[in-house]
Amino acid sequence: MWTKSPALASETVVNPTPKAPPKNVIVGTAGHIDHGKSTLIEALTGTHPDRLEEEKRRGITIDLGFAFLEESGVRFGFVDVPGHERFVKNMLAGASGIDLVLLVIAADEAIRPQTREHFEICRLLGVQRGVIALTKSDLVDADTLGLVRLDVEEYVKGSFLTGAPILPVSAKTGVGIVELKAALVHVACETRERDTARYFRLPIDRSFPVKGFGTVVTGTAISGQAEVGEDVELLPMHQVLRVRGLHSGGKAVERVQAGQRSAVNLSGIEHTAIQRGMVIAVPGRFRATRRADVRLELLPTAPALKHRAPVHLHAGTAETVAEVYLHEGVSILPGTSALAHFKLQEEIVLGRGDRFIIRQFSPVVTIGGGTILDPVARRPTRKDAGRIAYLETLEKGAREESLQALAERNILGVPLREIIARTGWLENEVRAAADSLTQAKQLRIVSVEPLVVLSEKTFVEICERLLARVERFHKENPLLPGIAREDLRASLGKRVRPESFRTALEALAQQKKLLLQAELVKKPGAEITLTPEDLRAKQQIEQAFAKAGLEAPSVKDVFAQMAIEKARAEKLLQILLREKTLVRVSPELIFHAAALARLPELLKDYKKAKSERIGVPTFKELTGISRKYAIPLLEYLDRQRLTRRAGDERVIL
Numbered sequence: 001m002w003t004k005s006p007a008l009a010s011e012t013v014v015n016p017t018p019k020a021p022p023k024n025v026i027v028g029t030a031g032h033i034d035h036g037k038s039t040l041i042e043a044l045t046g047t048h049p050d051r052l053e054e055e056k057r058r059g060i061t062i063d064l065g066f067a068f069l070e071e072s073g074v075r076f077g078f079v080d081v082p083g084h085e086r087f088v089k090n091m092l093a094g095a096s097g098i099d100l101v102l103l104v105i106a107a108d109e110a111i112r113p114q115t116r117e118h119f120e121i122c123r124l125l126g127v128q129r130g131v132i133a134l135t136k137s138d139l140v141d142a143d144t145l146g147l148v149r150l151d152v153e154e155y156v157k158g159s160f161l162t163g164a165p166i167l168p169v170s171a172k173t174g175v176g177i178v179e180l181k182a183a184l185v186h187v188a189c190e191t192r193e194r195d196t197a198r199y200f201r202l203p204i205d206r207s208f209p210v211k212g213f214g215t216v217v218t219g220t221a222i223s224g225q226a227e228v229g230e231d232v233e234l235l236p237m238h239q240v241l242r243v244r245g246l247h248s249g250g251k252a253v254e255r256v257q258a259g260q261r262s263a264v265n266l267s268g269i270e271h272t273a274i275q276r277g278m279v280i281a282v283p284g285r286f287r288a289t290r291r292a293d294v295r296l297e298l299l300p301t302a303p304a305l306k307h308r309a310p311v312h313l314h315a316g317t318a319e320t321v322a323e324v325y326l327h328e329g330v331s332i333l334p335g336t337s338a339l340a341h342f343k344l345q346e347e348i349v350l351g352r353g354d355r356f357i358i359r360q361f362s363p364v365v366t367i368g369g370g371t372i373l374d375p376v377a378r379r380p381t382r383k384d385a386g387r388i389a390y391l392e393t394l395e396k397g398a399r400e401e402s403l404q405a406l407a408e409r410n411i412l413g414v415p416l417r418e419i420i421a422r423t424g425w426l427e428n429e430v431r432a433a434a435d436s437l438t439q440a441k442q443l444r445i446v447s448v449e450p451l452v453v454l455s456e457k458t459f460v461e462i463c464e465r466l467l468a469r470v471e472r473f474h475k476e477n478p479l480l481p482g483i484a485r486e487d488l489r490a491s492l493g494k495r496v497r498p499e500s501f502r503t504a505l506e507a508l509a510q511q512k513k514l515l516l517q518a519e520l521v522k523k524p525g526a527e528i529t530l531t532p533e534d535l536r537a538k539q540q541i542e543q544a545f546a547k548a549g550l551e552a553p554s555v556k557d558v559f560a561q562m563a564i565e566k567a568r569a570e571k572l573l574q575i576l577l578r579e580k581t582l583v584r585v586s587p588e589l590i591f592h593a594a595a596l597a598r599l600p601e602l603l604k605d606y607k608k609a610k611s612e613r614i615g616v617p618t619f620k621e622l623t624g625i626s627r628k629y630a631i632p633l634l635e636y637l638d639r640q641r642l643t644r645r646a647g648d649e650r651v652i653l
């Protein structure tokens with residue numbers, strides 16, 4: 001239904017064949033201004049890709065245009081780009097999602113500056129295949145055509161376009177169009193299909209309203225798939241939205257997948273809130289970022305790039321300014337590459353392995369490109385000597401090694417979400433790698449759900465610190481049986497997450513290196529050792545309470561009689577309480593256990609001789625104590641289930 005909208009009219013299928021399932025391939029045009037790119041797309045598909053009023057008026061392409069063609073089992077999505085040097089940034093937004101390039105060179109002009117720039121961009125973006133069309137062949141004679149062909153062959157020699165078909169065509173006479181279609185199909189069959197099993201991601205190139213439907217965004221799905229009714233996350237805002245409808249190839253579909261031009265109807269958002277450069281993706285798998293570590297390649301024609309130089313970064317459909325930090329050396333020389341770090345002016349979404357282009361800050365020309373190694377990198381520091389080795393490991397790409405390296409650089413441990421945002425691996429891939437590294441004793445899984453991994457080296461360090469801490473505690477606190485779990489955890493500081501602490505503690509307990517007793521952690525065999533002086537003082541405290549019987553003294557008074565310092569006396573008191581020689585009846589009242597032991601007997605005799613019930617005054621008489629003690633004692637007896645409160649009285653149980 002929304003195909004009727006003028007905004008979507010250009011995304012129309014031409015020549016559909018019923019055979020399924022077709023291969024999805026995105027073809028991007030490339031080439032100098034006025035070389036006939038848009039005209040050629042019209043000749044191929046029947047759709048003229050220029051859609052803006054201004055484009056029609058000026059006869060040039062300004063922004064991206066789109067068209068479709070289904071031919072011999074291949075579903076082509078064409079992205080037509082502008083050739084004008086001022087609009088290279090628009091070209092870049094379109095070029096990022098393409099599988100193969102249709103390099104357009106006018107036979108009457110041959111290779112021109114944007115032929116070169118677009119070609120370099122495709123090479124830097126890792127485009128693998130392409131077809132070269134020599135357009136306007138009706139304007140030149142056979143000799144000229146032959147010369148241009150030689151020129152072009154020479155130019156692409158050694159590149160990804162070596163041996164690519166070079167076809168003379170004319171949109172005017174129709175010469176070569178059939179052959180060009182055949183060549184596109186042939187090359188399309190050789191391109192690798194994009195991975196639909198990966199996480200869905202679609203860099204947005206347009207956002208517009210459709211009457212009756214609301215906001216529609218378009219773009220090339222570069223990985224995974226999305227279905228109507230699912231949630232997607234709009235990034236960099238991390239806003240979750242519902243997919244109300246999907247279009248591809250000009251018709252409503254239930255699902256779009258990698259390699260398809262897609263129009264996505266989103267509910268719950270104004271079209272003006274969405275711009276080119278934003279991304280919709282499967283929720284929770286990508287992260288907006290301001291820092292990335294990259295392999296950066298400088299074109300041979302570019303001037304040397306200095307440390308901390310600002311550049312324009314183009315990745316996906318996004319564009320922002322990046323400050324380039326060099327991890328090695330002070331500058332990148334033309335035609336070489338280096339490991340570098342981008343500090344971005346705005347948050348964008350990057351994925352590991354994404355290709356990008358950089359353009360000089362001013363004047364704005366393409367100077368290089370590269371590959372994202374770590375899309376969510378940390379600020380570079382001078383101390384961080386291991387970063388180059390780490391990035392080289394990521395570059396080699398083996399999953400286990402990369403995960404190991406990631407864990408080793410994160411002493412806090414790495415949760416699943418972070419691993420995925422930084423690698424793009426599927427959850428089962430992460431778990432499989434974590435399991436095999438655990439078996440190899442290189443990694444510790446400190447939490448299974450959600451998964452958190454720690455390098456074995458860090459884990460062993462935590463264990464050692466724990467043991468040392470407990471040992472020190474025993475040495476410093478000979479009168480205490482062990483350290484409280486929470487105190488032990490706090491002593492490790494914030495750099496150890498609770499899961500790591502718990503796993504380490506359990507491992508040490510299993511190895512019998514530590515003993516866990518309720519909330520206490522101690523070394524096996526650690527005994528409370530009292531000096532003769534402590535022993536004497538302890539006895540003194542006990543006797544003070546024993547002598548007083550039920551007329552218990554206050555702790556303060558007892559301590560006042562003692563020669564040792566208060567903190568020490570307090571610890572001895574704790575020992576007596578733990579031994580149950582003394583019993584705390586209320587926050588202020590402590591009794592000797594022997595004095596309390598008389599109470600059940602007294603109550604039993606009273607019950608036998610007098611009554612089942614006893615009031616406070618009688619209890620006072622019976623025990624010979626004041627009201628101050630009687631109430632807390634009765635409450636204590638209630639708790640002990642020796643008595644039960646009934647109004648003002650107690651029932652003796």
Ligand SMILES: Nc1nc2c(ncn2[C@@H]2O[C@H](COP(=O)(O)OP(=O)(O)OP(=O)(O)O)[C@@H](O)[C@H]2O)c(=O)[nH]1
Nearest residue numbers: 033034035036037038039060061083136170171172
């Ligand atoms: N004679 C002749 N003219 C052509 C042919 N193809 C394109 N043209 C003309 O060349 C001019 C430019 O064509 P476009 O298709 O707009 O060129 P473009 O490469 O898309 O230009 P930009 O998008 O602005 O970079 C138009 O006037 C076309 O009519 C052809 O095969 N033969």
Ligand SMILES: [Mg+2]
Nearest residue numbers: 037038060061
């Ligand atoms: Mg054009």
